[in-house]
Amino acid sequence: MIMECFNRLFPINRSLTGDGVRESLRILGEIVPIRQSEYPSGMDCFDWTVPKEWNVRSAWVKGRDGRTLIDFRDHNLHLVGYSVPVRATVSREELLARLHTRPDLPDAIPYVTSYYKEYWGFCVQHRRLAEFTDDEYEVVIDATLEDGHLTIGEGFIQGETDREILFSTYLCHPSMAINELSGPLVQTFVYKELLELKKRRGLKYSYRFLYVPETIGSILYLSQHGEELKAKVDAGYVVTCAGHGPSYTYKKSRRGDSLADKAALHVLSRSGRPYRTVEWSPVGSDERQYGSQAFNLPVGSLMRTPYLEYKEYHTSMDNESLISEEALQETVRTYLDIVETLEANEIYVSNHTHGEPKLDKHGVYPTIGGQRTEEQRRRLFMISYLLAFSDGKHDLMDVADKLGVVGKDLWETAKLLEDKGLLRKANGTEPAAAAGTFN
């Protein structure tokens, strides 16, 4: 089902703005509710301005005999993003100056944009340069670049509290698979699963899902809602590069020890899959903006093979052959494990602190000592650890770490002990009670 959706979205021409973005959001909106908001060209947002809206009808280059040498209909990447309209006859020299290629990948059409400087140009496979032998060429870019709107998509699930988990992905790259369609697709299916989880057992956190054009989109959203995010978001993730490669890369939030980081690394450390942790840096995607100094949101990014680390990056070779339904699904599952761990996570306080409580009295203990099944021992360990370390400082993930299990696996046992009056939720008045700071 993810790949079906991929196949519908792949051919659409997306950019910072334009109808391709709107159509893509509409298609994703068939799976989960996505509200589209429009922001006018020229609107200021911090150091930036919303650009003109760009839409392309057609674009081509023809040789002297009328033969079409490059056609935008063949591949969106043939046209430099945000090319201004043009209708002209140009010399071979001028055309070649505007033809972008990748000599190191002669079969790839490169992905080139010129959002903020007026320009036009085309991109072709390097091996095709030999075909451009004519002296003159007819060039047409039938496009509009004029005042219009920038579109942001947003989904929201109201949980039992107003504390929020933020998911953000970008939707501005035409016809590439790892970067970027894997991102919006994984985010959308996480969103879908959470709607179902809410029906099944309720959600403690509220969830916000953003679909923005990269950089300008997150900056624009922050300029409108940054203070709200600062006040509400407990953890967040930029979803990108989610469909390729055997291992995970987790890029930490700027804080480096946020709840987002703790939960992601807690789940990854038990995932059985290789993973790597990288520090936050200003090279990457929208976590750059969410982590900018004034906001410093707890937003990391869980990826598989990330941008810049595969040779097909930002070319036509980043296509469906590189991603798989299986990898996308597994990434959805890992994000859900993180969410379920965040949902389960609590700081508890033990009601019996003078020696251990006598468990059989409270109905939670097998009474003949010395002989226990593996399952009874596992359960007894969970109970003992929860009682011993629930001191208003350790959260469920901390206790799970000590046991070598995932936080969400302690959920049921913690509920049982709470029901039996052995644990209570910390009310914040315990000394130094804070998630993520203890081990």
Added chain:
Amino acid sequence: MIMECFNRLFPINRSLTGDGVRESLRILGEIVPIRQSEYPSGMDCFDWTVPKEWNVRSAWVKGRDGRTLIDFRDHNLHLVGYSVPVRATVSREELLARLHTRPDLPDAIPYVTSYYKEYWGFCVQHRRLAEFTDDEYEVVIDATLEDGHLTIGEGFIQGETDREILFSTYLCHPSMAINELSGPLVQTFVYKELLELKKRRGLKYSYRFLYVPETIGSILYLSQHGEELKAKVDAGYVVTCAGHGPSYTYKKSRRGDSLADKAALHVLSRSGRPYRTVEWSPVGSDERQYGSQAFNLPVGSLMRTPYLEYKEYHTSMDNESLISEEALQETVRTYLDIVETLEANEIYVSNHTHGEPKLDKHGVYPTIGGQRTEEQRRRLFMISYLLAFSDGKHDLMDVADKLGVVGKDLWETAKLLEDKGLLRKANGTEPAAAAGTFN
């Protein structure tokens, strides 16, 4: 001499309560003074209650022809601990339901107890189950389980101060060697050596030695003396599993950086013997209670091969063939190294802080430079390090760590420098003067 004592204690039937405990304490009391205190059944201690006292005269199972199939006299472990009295004829089916075995260790009699749920049963070697072919059996457990007392043994050495080092071991397991007789034996011989050390040169610390039934005993003692321990104890150790295996396992106190942990790891790191450090957890022995939240005593546990990590654990195969006089003695010696390091440990302050003092002026330096014996150099290093790092923050162990020696080895040099007026003891008003927190 340790093994002689072992041989007298091994056959005695011990449990949470009963005359076997009293007799065992009496035998250990021939080596060191041990006071026995009695606590009545039904007495409340935190979430627990002192159980009834259990004593066994005889217990057996006979077949139809009067042949004895199981006899408590053959091995204490044949009887489930705290079995209620019974005198009955039972079917094969009922008997088998009450026969406990270890299919994975067919030659071992398992150790099973039912302290807090009324029950009776027997334990046999798994390979013997085939012998139970009769339809009916005569079962006799001639025991008493009635109001009586729980017995705690306690020794004490008064030192020059009231600051205390606590040793605690448990004495409730019948006829097993590693777990548990190695514990009370090692503790008793440490106690004996300390009495001699006190005669020889005095002791700075006072020492308390507890012999309790596991769990209920330490909880009971804490309910009576917990606040006193909290006020006085600077370091403590639960002595158990002290006689088997080539390497040490040190389980830290709950605090993880207590003086007990620092001294034990300091000594182990220089012991030349492999060792492993494990964090405090609520799985183990009485450090679970001493480390419970309300007390959080600085009590760790220095073991050799620990409980749960050898296959003979809690069976009749945990016998004298697994332990050795040599291993027991070496563990005694290691505990004494820790104690001597604690006795030597001080935070000093240098009286010369503006450049180095001129050592020859103070009579502690070989005066011809450039040529020194190895021993002179070693001594000069000790002097230099003690003078340089005695700043009211580093204790003797910290200085020894920097030199790569054991704290107790600096004792004499520190005394010399104190005598010569080059060092003085910190009086606690120095900034941030605290043991164990600096490096």
Added chain:
Amino acid sequence: MIMECFNRLFPINRSLTGDGVRESLRILGEIVPIRQSEYPSGMDCFDWTVPKEWNVRSAWVKGRDGRTLIDFRDHNLHLVGYSVPVRATVSREELLARLHTRPDLPDAIPYVTSYYKEYWGFCVQHRRLAEFTDDEYEVVIDATLEDGHLTIGEGFIQGETDREILFSTYLCHPSMAINELSGPLVQTFVYKELLELKKRRGLKYSYRFLYVPETIGSILYLSQHGEELKAKVDAGYVVTCAGHGPSYTYKKSRRGDSLADKAALHVLSRSGRPYRTVEWSPVGSDERQYGSQAFNLPVGSLMRTPYLEYKEYHTSMDNESLISEEALQETVRTYLDIVETLEANEIYVSNHTHGEPKLDKHGVYPTIGGQRTEEQRRRLFMISYLLAFSDGKHDLMDVADKLGVVGKDLWETAKLLEDKGLLRKANGTEPAAAAGTFN
């Protein structure tokens, strides 16, 4: 040029005091300005006293037939340092008691001194002991040991601020190469290069260069100027053992995390040369005094093969064959890299903290996205990291560490961003703004 200077200095007899020290300082003073200060014998400095001045005219041992067996003119090390004058006929027994050798290095003349206990003696190659077969010997030490002065050399470069970088080396060892002539030589050529750097582009820091006899000299200087150093010095290095071996050893300042340590380790970690870090200890050179508790100056020591770690240490075998112009020059270069990094180092604050600034607007960005040269990418990374991490907490070295470059390499880019108004220097009112404490 360094080796020329070495060859002039090597034959001079140096000690704690005397004309050899003055002559050596005069020779170094031909390269850089060095002021000589004289301190009278008997002057008190903390626990120490300035010793008498020692000068030697001649010293020899002759056999019965008038044959000269030992002559000070052959090698300064033949005479025990600070030997009292003597003119006597001595028995073989007495002479042998005063002949110092190194049985482990039979071809080496050992270096022996007796500064603070009146004594006389000679040092010879161990293999030569067999030559001393006569019954009696004529011994002459034509020397003066009387009230005079101790000489300290000092250089100074006034920078734009009064914050200081301290270099200190010792000049009291006669005729040895690694320990010590490599030290004064490297310090002097660093000093020379800094005078040129000041002419070329100015210096932010002021620089102080000390040439002292070891131990007594630094203690004496501290007794006169210690409080001033405490108030002004931001970083310092004891320059010694700077000419031998393939790798560096950096001995940290007592603080362990001072600016001196940070800059040295920052540069070494990118040097491509193997290096080792050792903690401060009271065994070594004058960093012992600079790091004494009352001063605790941020003074480390960057060495190549250090004292005590080569077999020729403190013997006549520590000669020019062990050092090389190349190694000396490279050490000068490494010290200069450290200095240039300290000069470049600043804590900046970004002027755009709400999302990233739009770089092209500020004229610092290539405008066609997607295709950049390696150099453009490198520059863009520097810009992005400087903007993102300039938060009043990270200094230039911290940002450079994140980028994997050396601090001085960011200097130009940081200046550009400051010029463009994107960065400003922290004024110290930012929260927790302090060099060396963040990562």
